[in-house]
Amino acid sequence: MSRTEIVFWLAPVAAFFLLPGYLVMGSQILIVALFALSLDLILGYAGIVSLGHAAFFGVGAYTAGLLSVYGWGEPITGLLAGGAVAALVGFLVSFLVVRGEDLARLMVTLGIGLLLFEAANRAAPITGGVDGLSGVAIWKLLGIFPFDINGRTAYVYAYVVLLAVFVLLKRLTRAPFGLELRAIRENARRMPAIGAPVRRRLVAAFTVGAAIAGVAGALLAQTTQFVGLDTLGFNRSAELVIMLVLGGAGRLYGAVIGTAVFMIAQDYLSGINPVYWQFWLGLLLVAFVFFARGGIMGGLDRLAARWRKR
Amino acid sequence: MSQAIGVLFDGVAYGSLLFLVSLGLSVTMGLMNFVNLAHGAFAMAGGFVTVLAMTRFGVPFLATLPLAFVITAVIGAILERTLYRHLYRASELDQVLFSIGLTFMSIAGATYFFGSSQMPVHLPAYLRGQVNVLGVDLGVYRIFLIASVAALTLVLGVLLARTRFGAQVRASVDNSQAARGLGIDVDRVFSVAFALGSGLAGLGGALGIEVLGLDASFPLKYMVYFLLVVVVGGAGTIKGPLAAALLLGVLDVAGKYYVPEVGAFVIYAAMVVLLIAFPAGLFGRRR
Numbered sequence: 001m002s003r004t005e006i007v008f009w010l011a012p013v014a015a016f017f018l019l020p021g022y023l024v025m026g027s028q029i030l031i032v033a034l035f036a037l038s039l040d041l042i043l044g045y046a047g048i049v050s051l052g053h054a055a056f057f058g059v060g061a062y063t064a065g066l067l068s069v070y071g072w073g074e075p076i077t078g079l080l081a082g083g084a085v086a087a088l089v090g091f092l093v094s095f096l097v098v099r100g101e102d103l104a105r106l107m108v109t110l111g112i113g114l115l116l117f118e119a120a121n122r123a124a125p126i127t128g129g130v131d132g133l134s135g136v137a138i139w140k141l142l143g144i145f146p147f148d149i150n151g152r153t154a155y156v157y158a159y160v161v162l163l164a165v166f167v168l169l170k171r172l173t174r175a176p177f178g179l180e181l182r183a184i185r186e187n188a189r190r191m192p193a194i195g196a197p198v199r200r201r202l203v204a205a206f207t208v209g210a211a212i213a214g215v216a217g218a219l220l221a222q223t224t225q226f227v228g229l230d231t232l233g234f235n236r237s238a239e240l241v242i243m244l245v246l247g248g249a250g251r252l253y254g255a256v257i258g259t260a261v262f263m264i265a266q267d268y269l270s271g272i273n274p275v276y277w278q279f280w281l282g283l284l285l286v287a288f289v290f291f292a293r294g295g296i297m298g299g300l301d302r303l304a305a306r307w308r309k310r
Numbered sequence: 311m312s313q314a315i316g317v318l319f320d321g322v323a324y325g326s327l328l329f330l331v332s333l334g335l336s337v338t339m340g341l342m343n344f345v346n347l348a349h350g351a352f353a354m355a356g357g358f359v360t361v362l363a364m365t366r367f368g369v370p371f372l373a374t375l376p377l378a379f380v381i382t383a384v385i386g387a388i389l390e391r392t393l394y395r396h397l398y399r400a401s402e403l404d405q406v407l408f409s410i411g412l413t414f415m416s417i418a419g420a421t422y423f424f425g426s427s428q429m430p431v432h433l434p435a436y437l438r439g440q441v442n443v444l445g446v447d448l449g450v451y452r453i454f455l456i457a458s459v460a461a462l463t464l465v466l467g468v469l470l471a472r473t474r475f476g477a478q479v480r481a482s483v484d485n486s487q488a489a490r491g492l493g494i495d496v497d498r499v500f501s502v503a504f505a506l507g508s509g510l511a512g513l514g515g516a517l518g519i520e521v522l523g524l525d526a527s528f529p530l531k532y533m534v535y536f537l538l539v540v541v542v543g544g545a546g547t548i549k550g551p552l553a554a555a556l557l558l559g560v561l562d563v564a565g566k567y568y569v570p571e572v573g574a575f576v577i578y579a580a581m582v583v584l585l586i587a588f589p590a591g592l593f594g595r596r597r
Contacts, residue, residue: 051406108585115582275422278415279419282412282417
C-alpha cells in the first residue's frame with residue numbers, strides 16, 4: 001500500500017475515536033461501500049450493467065438473518081453463509097446474464113431483482129414480508145464483543161471485513177484475471193482470439209461479485225439485527241449504480257469514495273426534504289453523464305495530471 | 311366461462327394501453343439503441359395534462375386527450391433536441407444513468423406540484439358503467455380504450471407502411487448508415503419519431519388514468535412493463551410490441567385475478583423466461 005492509501009484507511013479509524021456519535025451511520029457507509037465494491041467488479045471491471053444487484057445483497061441479508069432467527073447467531077459463520085448462498089444464486093444467475101447482449105443483460109438482472117423482491121414479499125411466513133424479518137439475535141463477536149447500542153462493535157466489524165475484501169479485490173483485479181475482465185469490457189469479440197474464455201471469466205466475476213454483495217447484506221442484517229424488504233429493492237440497486245459512478249466505476253477507491261460522498265450527502269439533504277433530495281440526485285446524474293465522466297476518481301486524475309504538467 | 315372472457319377482455323384493454331405507451335420506447339430503442347428508462351415520465355406527463363385541464367380549466371375528458379398528446383410531444387421534442395441527442399452514441403451505462411436521473415427528477419417534480427396521492431379522474435357519464443355483450447358484462451370505458459387503440463394502431467400502421475415518412479423510419483431502423491447514405495436525414499426522422507412516441511406515451515398516460523392509475527411514482531412503477539413490451543416484442547416494429555403488450559396485459563390481469571397470492575411474480579417470471587428463450591424478442595430479427 002502506498003502512503004496515500006494508508007492515510008485513506010486510517011481515516012475510518014480516526015472517525016471511530018473522533019466521531020463516536022456517528023458510528024451507526026459510519027458502519028452503514030462501510031457496509032454499503034463493501035456492496036459497491038462488489039458491483040464495481042461486475043460493472044466497473046467486467047462491464048456488465050446490472051440493475052438488480054440488490055438481489056444478492058438481499059439474499060445474503062436474509063440468509064444471515066434467518067440463520068440467527070432459527071438459532072444460529074454466530075456472526076462470522078453467518079457472514080460466510082450469507083456470502084456462500086449469494087454466490088450460489090449469483091453463479092446460477094450468471095449463466096442467464098452472460099448469454100445475452102447488453103440490453104438483455106440489463107433486463108435479466110432487473111427481472112431477477114424484481115423476482116426475488118416479489119418472492120420475499122410473498123413468502124411473508126418466512127421472511128416477514130413487508131414488515132421485515134425481526135427477532136434477529138446475533139451472538140458476541142468472537143465470543144467476546146457484544147453488539148452494543150452505540151454500534152462500536154458493528155463499526156469495527158464492518159471496517160475489518162471491508163478492508164479484508166478490499167485487499168482481496170485489489171489483488172484479484174491486478175492479477176491476470178482482473179486484466180482479462182478489463183479486456184473483455186473493452187472488446188469482448190477479440191478476447192477469444194487470444195485464447196481467453198470470455199464466458200467463464202464473466203461467470204467467475206459475477207459469482208465473486210454476488211458473494212461479496214451477500215457478505216455485505218449479511219453484515220447489514222447482523223449489525224442492525226433486522227432485515228427489511230428494501231434490502232432487495234430496485235431503489236437499492238439503482239442507488240448503488242449511482243454511488244459507483246459518482247466515485248468512478250472501474251476503480252476500487254471510486255466505489256468506496258462514491259459511497260461515502262453519496263451517503264453523507266443523502267443524510268444531509270434528505271434531512272432537509274426527501275423530495276428535494278430525489279430531485280437533486282436526478283439532476284446530479286444528468287449532469288454527471290454530460291460533464292463528469294469518470295466520477296470523483298476521474299476528476300482527481302485530471303487534477304493530478306494538470307498538477308504534474310506545471 | 312363468462313368470467314374468463316371478462317378477464318381476457320380486461321387483459322386486452324390493459325395490454326392495448328401498454329402498447330400505446332411503449333410504442334415510442336420501441337422507436338427509441340430500435341432506431342437509436344437508446345435505453346430510455348424515463349419513458350414512463352412522458353406517460354405521466356400526459357396524465358397530469360388531462361387531470362389539470364379537467365380540474366383547473368373544466369375541459370371535457372375527450373378534449374383533453376389531444377392536449378395530452380400535443381403537450382407531451384412538445385416536451386419530448388424539446389428534451390430530444392437539448393439532451394437525448396447528445397447521448398445516442400454514449401455507452402449504455404451513461405444512457406441508463408441519464409434516464410434514471412430524468413426519471414427521479416420527474417418523480418420529485420410531480421410530488422412537488424401534485425403531492426404523492428393518486429390523481430382522480432371523473433369520466434363522463436357515457437364512458438362509465440357496463441354493457442352486456444352476449445351475456446358478458448364489459449366495462450364501457452375498456453371498450454372505448456380498445457377501440458381507440460385499435461384505431462390508432464391502424465393509423466400508425468398506414469403511416470409507417472404507406473407514407474414517405476414511414477418508409478424513412480423503416481429504412482433508418484433497418485440500417486441507419488445506408489439510410490444516411492441515401493440522403494435520408496436520419497437525425498430529423500428520429501426527432502420527429504421521438505416526439506411522436508412521446509406524444510403517444512402522453513396519450514396512453516391520459517387514457518390510462520382510469521386503468522393504471524396516476525401518481526408521482528408512475529414512471530418507476532410501470533418502467534419494467536414498458537421495457538418488457540419492447541424487449542419481448544423486439545424493438546423497431548409495430549407488430550412485435552403489440553403482440554407482447556397484449557400477451558403481458560392478459561398474463562398480468564389473469565395472474566392477479568386467478569392467483570392473487572403470487573402477485574407480480576407471474577409477470578417477472580414470464581419476463582425472465584421470454585428474455586432467455588427469445589433474446590432478440592418475439593418478432594425481432596437477430597442482428
